[in-house]
Structures are given as C-alpha cells and as structure tokens.
Amino acid sequence: MGVGRGLRAGLLLWGTAAGFALCTGCGTQPGAGITNADRSGRFAEAVQLYQNGCNSCHGNDLEGGVGPSLAHVGSKLSEAEIARRIAEGGGPMPAYGPGGQAILSPSQINLLAAWLATKK
C-alpha cells in the first residue's frame, strides 16, 4: 500500500516536472506565454489583471481559446491598438474601458497594453 502510494506520488511529480520542462521550452521563444519575469517584474500587476478575466478567453498562457492567442500580439498590433481593443472590446469580448463596462481603469488598460505589446 505504502509502495503504491509512493509510486503514484512519484508519477505525479514526474508529470509536474515534465510540465515545467515543456514550459521552459516555450519560454525560450520570445513572446511565447507568460514568463516568470512577467510574473515578478514591472508587469506583475498586468499579469494579475490578465489572470482575473482575460485568461478565460485568451488562455492561461496567452495561447488563446474563445479569443485569439495573444502570445505574439505585439508583432501584430501596436501598444495603442492593443489598449483600444481592451477598452472597446469586440465580438464576445467585453469593452473594458470607461465607454463600456468600465471593468478596468484607463491606467490598468495601459499597463496591460504595455505588457502585451512586449509579446512579439
């Protein structure tokens, strides 16, 4: 019994480690996903805002879902264009700005846009 449990725990750990290894791989590609530097650096608050709502449609790691992937959105849109998309929404995406549902303040929108613009 003890052995069985140990084995299961071992497999679980191995799975977690493999998951990390995969993510480390993603991290070497510029702009792919949310990096540890994003989480702890000057964009830490942006990451938190993202994880408070955007992730449900754009994925926990910017990979997309209901909404498009944002992993390389900085190569497609400028910072100002990203801020406008967040403020005005589009399709199923809510308008986060003062003219819409005002879920985010203009400075929060700008912070999110500055962060996403680094995702090239």
Ligand code: HEC
């Ligand atoms: C209910 C789902 C949903 C939520 C929540 C959501 N989005 Fe979106 N988002 C979308 C969809 C769908 C599109 C594409 C809309 C279109 O093509 O008109 C989109 C488009 C975008 C775009 C433009 C992407 C491109 O490639 O043109 C950006 C930037 C963006 N969203 C950022 C965000 C951010 C930041 C948040 C959180 C503050 C957020 N979204 C929350 C669904 C969502």
